[in-house]
Amino acid sequence: MPNIYTVTQINRYIKNMFTQDYLLQSVSIRGEISNCKYHSSGHIYFTLKDSEGTLSCIMFASYRKELGFTLEEGQQVVVQGGIAVYERDGRYQLYARKIQKSGEGQLYEEFQKLKARLMEMGLFDSMYKQPIPAYIRTLGVVTASTGAAIRDIINITRRRNPFVQILLYPAIVQGEAAVPSIVKGIHALEAAGVDVMIVGRGGGSLEDLWAFNSEEVAQAVFNCRVPVISAVGHETDTTIIDFVADLRAPTPSAAAELAVYDVFSLFRQLEEREESLRQRMAGRIRLEKMKLEQKELRLRHLSPLNQIQEKRFWCIRNEEILRETMERLLTDKRMKLGIQIERLQGLSPLEKLRQGYSYTVNEEGKNIRDIFQVKEGETLTIHVTNGQIMTRVKEIRSGQKER
Helix, strand or coil, X not given: CCCCCCHHHHHHHHHHHHHHCHHHHCEEEEEEEEEXXXXXXXXXXXXXXXXXCEEEEXXXXXXXXXXXXXXXXXXXXXXXXXXXXXXXXXXXXXXXXEEEECCHHXXXXXXXXXXXXXXXXXXXXXXXXXXXXXXXXXXXXXECCCCHHHHHHHHHHHHXXXXXXXXXXXXXXXXXXXXXXXXXXXXXXXXHCCCEEEEEECCCCCCCCHHXXXXXXXXXXXXXXXXXXXXXXXXXXXXXXXHHCCEXXXXXXHHHHHHCCCHHHHHHHHHHHHHXXXXXXXXXXXXXXXXXXXXXXXXXXXXXXXXXXXXXXXXXXXXXXXXXXXXXXXXXXXXXXXXXXXXXXXXXXXXXXXXCCCEEECCCCCECCCHHHCCCCCEEEEEECCEEEEEECCCCEECCEEC
């Protein structure tokens, strides 16, 4: 009995066969775009067809950012990617990684070869890059006289600095005559002495921009003594002169912004600086006035007249303090003296005499306190309250006994 498989198993088997085929994992296919749909997720679904067949294709959003143009019905393109089976539906499709317009593949190879050669020659070296002057008077532009590029450059220049003079060399920017025309324009504006030069054009296909990938134009840009800003195509477009130029701008509009300083912004900055300077000067003046007032007060304080007045006040104050201190000390001393007087009065002999006591001295004025200090017949003086009594010793007795 033959083996029986599920649909999933067969689809998985076929997918593995596709995966193991090296050719199908990296293949380039030329065809016409059909049924193109840009999904909200960012993926692109389309069909690639020729006169006899069709092939379903998908480009995921992660690869879409490398796509430099919009896919449209009927475009002839070369799609690079891998072919694999979508298991759920059991159908194979091309998973696109890169898409180029038909005919650009050969040009791209030439672009890479020229780029490598010029890099080896040193034309891309940063040591040769000239600085873009911050403020310019004349702006040279090498581009077509009609087209969005020159209009954008004029509009942005007038908006940013209407005082800048624009010198336009109306070059041919597409076709066989483009290369010599662009080279001639670069030389002409260099001879005119412009301050900075913009060389470029609006967007287009690789064939449309090819004049800016020529070695002659690259050499003219490299040899130019005037700083050159390249402004070719859109932001995703890259040409040889972008590597040679002193500065690359993603678009002509951006080139004008890089070349021309916004003079009104400068005016605003000057006004802000002026206002800031005024405020700082006013603040400095206020500070110096305060310092002057402080020095004036200090000078007044240190002046001889003020010093005399202060010393006078100091003397008056000290005189008052001294008077108050003396009065306080005198009062205190008086109180202490009164106390001592009271004490002395209590101990005074006169007071004792007034109390009925007497005071006796010998002829030598010595106080008699003992019977052995006197002799019979000696004259003594007895002091009483109201006078003195002169007496002579008649008899000396000790206690109750006679001596």
